[in-house]
Amino acid sequence: MNKPLSGKTILLGVTGGIAAYKAATLCSRLVGLGASVRVMMTEGATKFITPLTLQTLTRHPVATDVFDERDAAIVQHIDWADAAHLVVVAPATANMLSKLANGLADDMLSTTLLATTAPLLIAPAMNVHMWEHPAVIDNVNKLASRGAVFVEPGTGQLACGYVGKGRLAEPDEIVEAVLAMLVGPKPLAGQRVLITAGGTVERIDPVRYITNDSSGKMGFAIAEAARDQGADVTLVCGRTDAAAPGGVKVVKAESAAEMHDEVMKRLPETDIVFKAAAVADYRPLRKSEHKMKKTSAELSLELVRNPDILQAIGEWKEAGGGGPFVVGFAAETTELEKHALDKLQRKKCDLIVANDVAAEGAGFGLETNIVSVYGARGFAEHLPRMTKRAVAERLLNIVRELKEGMEKR
Structure with missing residues (x-):
């Protein structure tokens, strides 16, 4: 029997919700795949499922009390924290999310989670x-920014009687996530990926600026997916709606000029570029050092062109006869294909990812996107409405396939 988790120690934290009963199935699945599973339960969890059940399934004692030290040779929560290759908290209650996000340690599980350096x-x-x-x-955003990975709850009938999102993911879904983190393929291992995300900010004065509606979510999704596929990821961020994902190098660049400089100096050490940021085309010619006061009924701003980062990348590649694989983005509202193909040629990109930001499910700030991907030699692929993470996964697959084809020629 295939046991892909052989040699892996998984620390499973079970907290006090009705879904705690699913921990039995999860333990059984993980043990069946070869993992050594150590279970820690909160006091609330023991009200829903007994420690004996999980001890029987894992063949290891279950820890419930930080003061119950059974072996004088070790400090149990430190020993288990150090031994874990992965920590899984399932189910995780709102209370436990708050503890983890804010560094509280008032029981066995939360104390151990502060002590471990294993992925979460x-x-x-x-x-x-x-x-x-x-x-x-x-709290979820804070934990995600530190590198925690979430298996989001499902939608359905909840124990409280409501129908909605909140039901614990099925054990098989959680097992798939465990496999992806511990033994999943890392097709981008050794690749250096540079991603821009968010909208740039062009200052008028210290309290006013020109920007756009970009949330950074598409760039963040690409960064997360590339990170999980083993890439060394650098994320150059403008203004975004949320904190950047954990496990990547984050570089802040407020204006288009700052983003241009941060990107260009990193190109020689980059294998793949995703230019997903929405960069302002213009900036004020003059920026006031102090807040501008109302002096008349009208105010005119003189704007000048910002550096075109995508154009600069293409020209840099062309001048040097090589360089990274470049993926540009085109947010359009009319004639999507025409504008995308024109941009592909003018900016000398390897791929252009285009979306109609006026279409339902594809605009700024949403969790979903609808994109069309265009490349050289007539390459085109149209992706239906899907989560931005799913879009990111497909884009990375396309890039890998095209890069491998180019390298074989």
């Missing part, structure tokens, strides 16, 4: 309104 996989489960509460959203 979290599968939340709670009432739909709790999952959508701003405090929970903030």
Whole structure:
């Protein structure tokens, strides 16, 4: 029998929600794949499923009390924290998310999670309104920014009677995420990927600026996917709606000029570029050092062109006879294909990813996108509405396939 998790130690944290019963199936699946599973339970979790059940399935004692030290030769929570190749919290309640996000350590599990340096996989489960509460959203974003990976809750009938998002992901989904993190393919290992994300800010004065609606979500999704595929990722960010993902190098660049400089100096050490940022085409000719006061009924701003980063990358490649594989982005509202193909040629890109930002499900700030990808020699692929992470995964696959084809020629 194939046991891909042989030699891997997984620390499973189970917290106090009705979905705790699914921990039994999860343990069984992981043990069946060869993992050594060590379970830690909160006091609330023991009200829903007994430690004996999980001890029997894992063949290891279950830890519930930080003061219950059974072996004088070790400090249990430190020993288990150091031994883990991966930590999984399933189910993760809103309370545990808050503890993890804010560094609290008042029980066995939260104390151990502060002590481990292993990757963290979290599968939340709670009432739909709790999952959508701003405090929970903030905690999830904070944990994600530190590199935690989430298996998002499913939508369906909840134990509380509501129908909505909040149900713990099925054990097989969590197992798939575990496999991806511990033994999944790393097709971009050794590749250096540079991604721009968000909108640039062009200052008028210290409190006013010109910007756009870009949230940075598409660039962030590409960064996460490239990171998970083993790439060394550098993310050059303008203004974004959320914190950048963990596990990548983040470089802040507020203006188009700053982003241009940060990108260009990194090109010689870059294998793939995704220019997903929405860069302002113009900036004010003069920026006031102090807040401008109202002096008349009208105000005129004189604007000048910003450097065209994508154009500069293409020209740099052409002048040097080589360089990174370049993927540009085109946000359009009319004649999508015409404008995308024109941009592909003018900017000397290897691929252009175009989307109609006026289309439902494809605009700025959304979790989904609808894109068309165009390349040389008539390459075209149209992706239906899907999550931005799914779009990112497909874009990376396309880039790998085309790069491999170019290298064989």
